[in-house]
Amino acid sequence: MSAFIQGSYWLGVRSAREALRQPAIEFGNIFIPLFFFAVTVGAIGEASARAFGVENYLAFQLPVAIMQGIAGSSGSSGLATVTDIERGYFDKLLLTPAPRWSLVAGRLGADALRLTVIATLILIAGLLTGSGFASGPAGIIVLLIMSALFGISYAGIGLAIALKTGSAQAAQLGFLLFFPLLFLSSAFAPKEFFAPWLEFLATINPVTYILEAMRSLVIEGWDWGALVAGFACIFGLGAFTMTLVFLALRSRAAGS
Amino acid sequence: MPAIAAERLTKHFSPDIRAVDGIDLDIPEGQIFGFLGQNGSGKTTTVRMLTTLLRPTAGEARVLGLDVRRRAPDVRRRIGVALQEAGLDDLQTGRELLALQARLYGVPSSQVKRRVNDLLEIVDLVEAADRPTKGYSGGMKRRLDLAAALVHSPPLLFLDEPTTGLDPISREAIWRYVRELNRRDGVTFFLTTQYLEEADRLADNVAIMDAGTIVAQGSPSALKASIGADVVTVRLAGGVEQLLRAESVVRSLEGITDARTLDDALVIYVPDGAAAIARIVLLLNAESLEAREITVHRPALDDVFLRATGHHLEADASVPAAAAGRGR
Numbered sequence: 001m002s003a004f005i006q007g008s009y010w011l012g013v014r015s016a017r018e019a020l021r022q023p024a025i026e027f028g029n030i031f032i033p034l035f036f037f038a039v040t041v042g043a044i045g046e047a048s049a050r051a052f053g054v055e056n057y058l059a060f061q062l063p064v065a066i067m068q069g070i071a072g073s074s075g076s077s078g079l080a081t082v083t084d085i086e087r088g089y090f091d092k093l094l095l096t097p098a099p100r101w102s103l104v105a106g107r108l109g110a111d112a113l114r115l116t117v118i119a120t121l122i123l124i125a126g127l128l129t130g131s132g133f134a135s136g137p138a139g140i141i142v143l144l145i146m147s148a149l150f151g152i153s154y155a156g157i158g159l160a161i162a163l164k165t166g167s168a169q170a171a172q173l174g175f176l177l178f179f180p181l182l183f184l185s186s187a188f189a190p191k192e193f194f195a196p197w198l199e200f201l202a203t204i205n206p207v208t209y210i211l212e213a214m215r216s217l218v219i220e221g222w223d224w225g226a227l228v229a230g231f232a233c234i235f236g237l238g239a240f241t242m243t244l245v246f247l248a249l250r251s252r253a254a255g256s
Numbered sequence: 257m258p259a260i261a262a263e264r265l266t267k268h269f270s271p272d273i274r275a276v277d278g279i280d281l282d283i284p285e286g287q288i289f290g291f292l293g294q295n296g297s298g299k300t301t302t303v304r305m306l307t308t309l310l311r312p313t314a315g316e317a318r319v320l321g322l323d324v325r326r327r328a329p330d331v332r333r334r335i336g337v338a339l340q341e342a343g344l345d346d347l348q349t350g351r352e353l354l355a356l357q358a359r360l361y362g363v364p365s366s367q368v369k370r371r372v373n374d375l376l377e378i379v380d381l382v383e384a385a386d387r388p389t390k391g392y393s394g395g396m397k398r399r400l401d402l403a404a405a406l407v408h409s410p411p412l413l414f415l416d417e418p419t420t421g422l423d424p425i426s427r428e429a430i431w432r433y434v435r436e437l438n439r440r441d442g443v444t445f446f447l448t449t450q451y452l453e454e455a456d457r458l459a460d461n462v463a464i465m466d467a468g469t470i471v472a473q474g475s476p477s478a479l480k481a482s483i484g485a486d487v488v489t490v491r492l493a494g495g496v497e498q499l500l501r502a503e504s505v506v507r508s509l510e511g512i513t514d515a516r517t518l519d520d521a522l523v524i525y526v527p528d529g530a531a532a533i534a535r536i537v538l539l540l541n542a543e544s545l546e547a548r549e550i551t552v553h554r555p556a557l558d559d560v561f562l563r564a565t566g567h568h569l570e571a572d573a574s575v576p577a578a579a580a581g582r583g584r
Contacts, residue, residue, distance in 0.1 A: 003362065006359065006362075007360055010356055010359045010360065011356075011360075013356075014345070014348065014352075014356055017347070017348070017352070018345075018347050021347050021388075022347070084345070087341070087343055087344065087345070087346070088339055088340075088341040088342070088343030088344075089343045089344060089345050090343075091309060091339055091343055092337075092339070092343040092344075092357075092404070093360070094309060095307060095308075095309065095332055095337045095339075096332065096357070096360040096361055097329055097332045097333040097360070097361060097362065098360040254311050
């Protein structure tokens with residue numbers, strides 16, 4: 001086993017253990033999206049068919065709840081890294097011969113696992129309330145993979161800020177960025193019903209394509225075009241955020 | 257081959273902040289080397305450069321023969337480090353933390369458990385091993401941090417102010433481990449401290465750091481002998497004016513090697529201080545200067561520090577009184 005894989009594995013175990021020992025943090029990341037899910041569906045669900053032609057608004061909103069839960073939970077990566085930096089534990093890890101990148105990979109690996117659990121729990125809540133799932137069990141697996149990949153890509157923003165600044169307040173900005181991205185997407189209605197300026201912003205917003213890919217699995221079945229676009233956006237976001245993480249890690253490891 | 261060799265090692269954080277300003281080090285293997293200085297003198301910056309956490313601005317440094325810039329991963333593999341703040345993860349137990357450290361250093365899986373148990377015994381943490389470190393006292397955290405630095409049996413250990421803020425019992429425990437490891441296993445120690453007593457009691461050789469430069473270096477006994485005189489401290493009735501007048505008067509006495517006004521006292525260096533006291537008092541009386549208190553002592557590291565830097569070593573305010581006392 002190479003030093004990178006070994007280091008990533010053991011640091012991943014440590015991060016997973018950290019999450020298990022603080023279950024209250026994850027409770028909020030599941031409860032809040034489910035609360036918004038219930039309220040949004042309750043407020044708009046009855047009118048959605050007449051207003052913008054969405055028959056099953058519960059299914060339409062389920063991917064939004066999943067993405068909210070994941071974006072919220074992925075912020076923990078940056079905050080946990082800030083805690084390590086503040087306590088001096090990150091320096092201790094930097095002093096080991098473990099490859100630098102494994103310090104990040106271990107945490108992101110554990111995040112992927114944690115985010116999959118969160119997505120699964122929100123999905124179960126949606127299924128129990130009658131959203132249905134058009135693409136079946138295989139589609140559920142694809143949706144969970146998509147959720148985990150989106151989560152670790154998005155976690156990169158908070159992680160990069162944490163590594164660069166060592167500040168908890170700054171690292172939280174990573175999560176706050178998600179709200180404008182979500183509201184400027186087709187989260188609440190198909191973008192064709194938006195005002196032209198908002199439709200334009202939704203069209204260039206990657207969150208729109210990730211949501212539509214997830215929705216296609218829940219509502220329509222296998223829409224390969226939507227899936228390719230969704231995964232492309234996730235990989236694009238991931239490439240961008242991991243580049244930021246790499247640069248921030250290099251800067252911190254060099255000690256300025 | 258020296259354990260640590262540095263030539264003109266320099267770290268500037270901006271053109272104005274010269275944290276370390278061209279220091280030279282040559283530390284043989286098997287030595288306990290004390291790096292003495294007060295907060296902000298450049299000790300920690302030096303440690304961070306030697307342990308590859310900080311890139312030097314200029315100069316060269318080799319640790320166990322390896323260049324700290326070009327061979328940083330190899331340096332890290334061969335050294336142990338306990339930084340100033342015991343860097344621990346509050347959510348892990350002591351045992352988990354040591355096991356993770358062992359795995360990151362590549363200790364074979366079959367040996368991890370035994371190594372961790374051995375280390376827990378060495379630092380007397382067997383009973384607390386399965387509790388999260390969040391509940392550990394300051395002394396326990398330092399001991400665990402020391403154990404973490406030892407997990408891969410390094411031949412060279414950097415301890416950055418390992419006893420700062422600890423109570424006397426915990427401090428003694430750390431000193432005991434350091435001595436044992438040095439004598440039994442030949443581990444070389446680079447130990448920074450702001451406590452004279454610590455440097456005096458532990459170190460084979462000491463470097464005194466002030467404002468980013470090394471101002472004195474040698475064994476504690478040689479440094480103390482370099483003063484070449486006893487130290488007589490005189491406190492006078494009156495204020496600074498009287499002190500300065502007394503300094504000028506005393507300098508005229510035969511045999512006085514140096515005299516300095518420091519805070520509220522006049523410090524006089526003179527061979528055979530006990531015999532000189534009477535002469536000093538008579539001279540001061542003749543000048544209508546009233547000595548309220550006179551003490552004489554053999555030179556201590558504090559006197560070396562004072563001679564080299566022009567000021568006393570002011571240890572951290574949180575230090576227990578005994579640790580801040582003078583070394584002898």
